[in-house]
Amino acid sequence: MRVRSNAQTVLRSPDRPSLQHRSAVPALSKRFTPEVSVELPSVYDAQVSPDGALVAFVVADNFRRGGITAPKMPPANIYSVPATGGPTKKLTNSERSDTMPRWSPDGSSLAFLSDREVDGQRQIYVLPRHGGEARKLTDVQGDIPSPRSLSPMSWAADGCFISFLKVDGETDEDLDRQSTGADEIVFEENHRYQRLWIVNVESGETRCVSPDGLQIWEATVSPDGARVAAVVSDLPYEGDWYLNRLVVFGIESDQVTVLYDEKRPAAKPEWSPD
Numbered sequence: 001m002r003v004r005s006n007a008q009t010v011l012r013s014p015d016r017p018s019l020q021h022r023s024a025v026p027a028l029s030k031r032f033t034p035e036v037s038v039e040l041p042s043v044y045d046a047q048v049s050p051d052g053a054l055v056a057f058v059v060a061d062n063f064r065r066g067g068i069t070a071p072k073m074p075p076a077n078i079y080s081v082p083a084t085g086g087p088t089k090k091l092t093n094s095e096r097s098d099t100m101p102r103w104s105p106d107g108s109s110l111a112f113l114s115d116r117e118v119d120g121q122r123q124i125y126v127l128p129r130h131g132g133e134a135r136k137l138t139d140v141q142g143d144i145p146s147p148r149s150l151s152p153m154s155w156a157a158d159g160c161f162i163s164f165l166k167v168d169g170e171t172d173e174d175l176d177r178q179s180t181g182a183d184e185i186v187f188e189e190n191h192r193y194q195r196l197w198i199v200n201v202e203s204g205e206t207r208c209v210s211p212d213g214l215q216i217w218e219a220t221v222s223p224d225g226a227r228v229a230a231v232v233s234d235l236p237y238e239g240d241w242y243l244n245r246l247v248v249f250g251i252e253s254d255q256v257t258v259l260y261d262e263k264r265p266a267a268k269p270e271w272s273p274d
Contacts, residue, residue, distance in 0.1 A: 042060050057078070060077075111153065123137070140206060144164055194217070194236060195216055197209065215236040
């Protein structure tokens with residue numbers, strides 16, 4: 001039986017004593033509308049440290065702001081929180097986009113992507129575990145992508161280098177043509193490949209390690225750091241993903257071995273621990 005009053009709700013049942021319940025939900029200051037929802041930040045890409053003690057994650061605006069002076073990417077920063085619960089700590093404080101935190105194998109550092117220097121041009125930075133000054137690792141031209149279900153960069157097992165995917169940047173010829181007002185885009189005629197690169201964590205030396213003429217859709221470096229398993233195609237366009245194949249090539253060699261080349265596309269290769 002339920003009895004209502006202005007102050008409280010009293011619940012009664014035949015086999016239990018009375019239970020009094022006062023509503024603890026505060027009145028909303030305004031209605032939850034689509035406009036309110038887009039103002040709420042997104043929390044994503046949680047990464048647990050190797051020792052299981054900390055979780056790094058991204059807090060970002062849902063959308064980039066409009067206007068000529070607005071940044072090309074939604075503002076985002078990286079935070080950490082103890083895995084057992086506790087206060088969060090803001091690890092980066094950028095007005096641009098700091099995303100994709102990835103722990104080093106020993107858990108002492110976080111690599112992440114940021115366009116803090118040049119709007120829209122992401123580079124790799126490394127940050128101490130508990131925050132501090134980030135050190136810029138790369139100085140490349142061309143997009144370092146961040147697809148939803150794939151990580152564009154990963155640490156080598158020994159922590160010596162970071163591998164990452166990068167799309168070919170604009171050539172001097174492209175820039176010269178644009179300076180004259182020739183900005184047309186010809187469909188599937190300008191082959192701009194996505195390639196695999198590595199950067200030495202100590203020196204910052206950066207080089208491309210994937211064979212020429214291959215579009216690298218996904219890649220994973222072997223535990224010994226000597227070989228790469230990759231999903232590739234001969235051309236860099238979206239439709240070519242459906243014609244992909246799985247290959248292995250050496251970090252120091254252009255020799256390519258095909259492991260899988262069937263009618264159905266390959267995806268997400270992973271090395272065994274040994």
